Amino acid sequence: MADRRMTYADVVRLAAASLIENPLRSFLTLTGIAMGVAAVIFVVSAIDGLNAYVARTLGDLKPDTFVVDKFGIIKGHREWIRARRRNPDLTWDDVAALRRQSPLAGRVAAARYDDATLKAGAQTLSDVTLRAVSAEMFEVESYNLQRGRVFLPSEAEHAARVCVLGLDVAEALFARLEPVGREVAVRGRSFQVVGVGEKKGSLFGQSQDNYILIPIATYEKMRGTHGSLSIAVRAADPGRREAAMDEARAILRARHHLKPDEDDDFGIITSDALMELWRDLTGMIFRIALFVVGISLVVGGIVIMNIMLLTVVERTREIGVRKALGARYRDIVFQFLAESVMLCAAGGLIGVVLGMGGVALARWLTPLPARIPLWAPLLSIAVTSAVGVFFGLHPARQAGRMDPIEALRSETV
């Protein structure tokens, strides 16, 4: 008696047959689940893609570097107001102090940021990010050039009118002409292009290739030294960035005459901290998305439970016949459970396909490198199957418990 058992293939075939028998009902039933899953696949993929993208873009800031900034990472309006009132501008004296007093800081570079309008021949390009940097910057950050070279320490020191262009700028101004060796006008002064940066893509819809890099000495000659410097530091020993940060912090606190109980009046930014900020942000979106999907799965599950209850009533006579022919409680429960699980899993599968379609569309229409993490479809199918079991159990047990005599007497076939 123990070996008397329907095979899994029988159960699946049975369930599939009755789902195919009612294609419209099956489709409507699983739509809710499918939509929920499609939404989560899309959101998860978008966030995953964004993460990869941001990590790549932030890659400019190497793991052994940090940036000392007047503001640092500001997370709120109040914080910003306070920092603006309290924090002093960072000056060349600060840079000099770090260079002189911090043995752990291998390279200390300074930068100023501005907007500029560029002209070359008949072409004009506005809203270009102007980065004025000291020559050390090329040893602190990673600048990969598509062509030409970066400017030399001697050029930087002597305030030479040389520049490196972002790829977008080079293309906008010179189209297919060779940009290296040509002239670009910044605020009425002519700069010679010595190099063009490699493509970096865009972040938050903003191109990262829309910049011009000039020596900071040249910039200060034109615009003066007011405003805060941004100081980029590369640790002498890649493994001791934290120590280098502590040292820099101590030096600046001493220079700014801060008491031990006072907060820093400057910010220190690392790529980790930026990435963390970003993850906080997307983590919240992710949790909201999961919550929404959770609700849609519960609603979808209730729909499926309803339909399964209806199906069980409709097929009372069939259940009676099956029982008369020898089906046990377990056989009937498995039959109906298999149906609800297959409905849910099919919904999950359709959702995964829809989500993948959405992701493909997003990749095609936007620069977002959305990619589907392998776990997302697998987890979707697993979770929707679990929904099928959970919401299918009650109807299936009701079917299994039916009295064969009553069921056979039922009018429905």
Place this chain on the structure above:
Amino acid sequence: MEDYVIEAEGLTKVYQMGAVQVHALGGVSFKIKRGEVVAIMGPSGSGKSTLMNLIGCLDTPTRGQYHLNGRLVSEMNDDELAFARNVEIGFVFQTFNLLSRLSAQKNVELPLVYAGTPPVERARRAAEALAAVGLSERARHRPAELSGGQRQRVAIARALVTRPSLLLADEPTGNLDTATGQDILRLFDDLHAAGNTIILVTHEPDVARHARRVVTLRDGRILSDGRP
């Protein structure tokens, strides 16, 4: 020693209908030998359906002992009853009770699915059973595409496919015209001749005439038991 398929001793069934107790069967005893054809007759309310449910292992008696093919059915649990129905009983219903979504072949295979028979053997035995009732050509048809007589033949093939020790037919000709009903009864005669044990539950004397023995019930008791 006689070879009995059914040994029923003092079968009693009491239903609790709210505050009222209904005695559907009041101590019924009888034995049926292997190879017998027995008709169970009686007006509605005589306990005929209740007795059929007990014999068919769809229900257990309130009191009394029921041995089917040597097994004590009266004390079985639900799963054991399901097993007994699967192995020992072949049901033939008045309304055929074929599953409309399945072909004749698949309908006949159904009891073997629950018996755990491998698919290839299932198909072979179902084909044999359909051949035995003369419906090999209709194996792929669904019930809706078959005549009433053909449907009942499919149902009989389904009842036979597990080679049960008892064929239990409940008004097998009740939904058929006279000529078709006669065909079905002749099929039962053939099955009897082949050695099957058959119980025909009916209220039609014409049907009962095909049995060598008629058990008549009235008010939950056996009124008569003997040759028609």
